[in-house]
Amino acid sequence: MSLLSIGKSGLLSAQVGLATTSNNITNANTAGYNRQVAIQSDSITQYQGFGYVGTGTEISAVRRYYDNFLATSLRNAESNQASLNTYNTQISQVDNLLSDTSAGLSPALQDFFNGVQDATASPASTAARQSMLSNAESLVSRFQSMSARLTEIGDGVNSQIKSSVSEINSYAQQIAAINNTIAGMTTETAAPNDLLDKRDQMLTELNKLVKINVTQGDNNMLNVSFGTGQPLVQGNTSYQLATSTSDTDAGHVTLGYQTASGAFSELPDSVFTGGQLGGLVDFRDNALTTAQNSLGQIAAGLATAFNAQHVLGQDQNGDAGTNFFNPISAYVGPSTKNSLNSTATVSATVTDASALTSSDYSVDYDGTNFNVTRLSDGKVTKIDPYPQTEAQVIDGVSYSISGDAATNDSFLVKPTYYAAQQLSLAISDPSKIALAAPIATAAPTTNVGNASISAGTVDANYLTAGNQITSTTTLSYDKASATLSGFPANQDVTVTGTDGTSTVYPAGTAVPYTDGATISFGGVSFAISGTPADQDTFTVGPNTSGVGDSRNGALLAGLQTKNVLNNGSSTFQTSYAQIVNVVGTKARAAQISSTAADAAVTQATNNQQSVSGVNLDEEAANLLRYQQAYQAAGKVIQVAGTLFDTLLSLSS
Known part of the structure; x- marks a missing residue:
């Protein structure tokens, strides 16, 4: 080959190197761009008798620096980051709502029971009763407003889920289309680097919406799936996700496939992990539902x-x-x-x-x-x-x-x-607030003994038909048999001693007297204490003057500190505190995890960029190198021209 051809090959190779380096420099800040390098090799040498002589150089390929392992690691880190950041943003709203010391539930509960206590202290006061009702209305309003806010957050999540599904479908369609284009432009020795970068960037954005798995397909195409293998892209075919209303709950959005016939095929929420969609589904199905149900x-x-x-x-x-x-x-x-x-x-x-x-x-x-x-x-x-x-x-x-x-x-x-x-x-x-007890007990002043009877209470059995006391029942003590008689003829009597031992006496029988024991029949309970004298009597009858009575009010007020919920293990206040604690713990964990995810993305990005990223200092040095090579190749052509002119002059 002539010197001129050798110089020309060097000139063209240097030109490709300059173009590739310049392209790297101008795309240094382009998202998803992977740096490229012109791979230069020598041309086939020719045998000249005395040995082999080189014929120049050529560009064998423009290589795209891409590491699939590092790219996959980065995508996984970004998917986890998107999921945690989304979850953190959402749960922070719930945490702020529940833990608000002024707008939360605790102050409203406290005010309500304060009103009950005030009404109990002054049962005849209309003002105290009205205040109790007003505090009850405020408590109801607080419950309703908090529930409305949680519902509003849920509606926002449903809207974002639908938006995410639309974006996922759009990326799936674009990836399928670009798969088809890449397949058509790929040869045995070359691939369209710019389209590969564009496809990888689409995969990155899709992965931020839902965690995906990418596998190599035929003819340089990629297959994309999510969850436990549910397909999104198969070669040049995309699958469309859709949302629908739950079969049993109009307020719940379900996820699945849109079939070719337009039907909806539901998928379990568990397959949607990672990414923005995974974070939304996790928040909705766990934190938000737990908060709403617990409230x-x-x-x-x-x-x-x-x-x-x-x-x-x-x-x-x-x-x-x-x-x-x-x-x-x-x-x-x-x-x-x-x-x-x-x-x-x-x-x-x-x-x-x-x-x-x-x-x-x-x-x-x-x-x-x-x-x-x-x-x-x-x-x-x-x-x-x-x-x-x-x-x-x-x-x-x-x-x-x-x-x-x-x-x-x-x-x-x-x-x-x-x-x-x-x-x-x-x-x-x-006036409809039932602060008084429906029964009244008494020990007549004519009694000789020193025994007394407690005020008495009623339980749910009192509401059973036939148990309500409509007339006075008089109990009489017989000293000879040490028994009480006069109980309703159709009701058994239960005597519970101070040691907690209970004995049931059939209806119509005399009941042995036990000092301090609780006596119960027909949902009515009271205790007689002391030493009664023979024929001393005690009465149990309807409460006919209960305007100033607040015995039931005291029991209502006592519900504030009574372990009512969760099988008698927690009060209303402690149950709410537990909700606040659970949500707060989840919010704090999400915040910490989100921070850690940010650091993981930074590290994964650095690792990926160390291979695929553009280093401007390195590219500047390459620019000078290729410039010098271009100039040197031009000099070779110039020398070849001079030699050719000399040969022409000799021939003349």
Whole structure:
């Protein structure tokens, strides 16, 4: 080969090197750009008899510096970062709401029970009663406003989930399209580096939305999946995700595939991990639902326990107490997939504050039985018998099922999720507050002995038909037999000693007297203490002058410090404090994890950029190197020209 051709090959190679280096410099700040290097090699040498002589140089490839391991590590770190940052942003809102010392629930609870105590101290005062009602209205408003804010956060999450799904679908379509273009432009020795960079950047952005797995496909195409292998892109084909309303809960957005026919195929939330979507789903299904259910548990527990005690009292008009709060009905969502021939209906009402949990439940008919499944741990309780003869109470919720069910009928029951929103007062008249007890006891002044009788209380059995005291019952002590007589003829009598031992005496029999023992019949309890004389009497009758009585009010006020919730292990205040603590702990953990994720992304970025990133100092040195090579190759061409001119002059 001539000297001129050798110089020309060097000139062209240097020109490619200059172009590649210049391209690196100008794209140093381009997102997703991987630096490129012109790979130069010598041309085929020629044998000249005395040996092999070089024929110049050539560019064998423009290499893209890309490390799949480092790129995958960076994508994983960014997916985790996006998930944690999203979760942290969302849970911070809930944490701020619950822990607010002025707008949280604790001050409203305290004010409410302060009002109960003030009314108990002055039961005849209309002002004190009205103040109690006002504090109750404020408490109801606080429950409702907090529930509304949590619902608002949930609506925002649902909106973001839908937006994320739209973005995921857009990236999936673009990746499938660029896969097709790359496949068409790829040769055995070269690939379109700029399109590969663009595709990698799309994968990076997609991975920030949901954690993906990328595998190599045919002809330089990539396959993309998520979760446990659910496909998003297969070669040049993309799969579309979609959102839909839950079959059993109109307020819950579900995720799945949009099929070719337009139908919706639901996927479990557990497959959506990592990325913004994973963080939203995790927050919604765990932290937000837990906060809403737990807040509702307190609301439903307060309403149920307060009502249970309030109906045992007597109001200012002498009437029996009624519900102070309206009863809490659980949300029941029949599945839209239930048989059209089914007429089954399920109703559920909270009846027992102590047994109430913060879990949701699934009620399913298997063709023979209805089974109630506690979703928090999978515990199954059968409705027995079915058809029902009376409502069945499960975890503090009374279930009533009617109609004809079809196999696989399903219902979602949420006893507490909407309870805080549903909480409301049942009375508005201060005189209807039942602060007095419905019974009155007395020991006549004509008694000779020194025995006394306690004021007396009633329990839920008092509300059973026939147990209410409408006339005075007189108990008489017989010294010879040391017994009390005169109890209602149709009611057993239970005597509980100071040691806690109870003895039941059949109706109509005399009851041995025990100093200080508690005597109970028909839901009425009282104690007689001291030494009665023969024929001393004690009376138990209706409370006919209870305007100044506050015995039931004291029991209502005592609910503040009574372990009512969670099987009698926590008060309303401690339960709320536990919610605040749980959410606060999650928020703090999310904040720490988010900070750690940021550091992990920084480290992974540095590692990836050490291979694929553009170093401007290095590129500047390459620019000078290629410039000098270009100039030198030009000099070779100049020398070749001079030699050619000399040969021409010799021939003439």
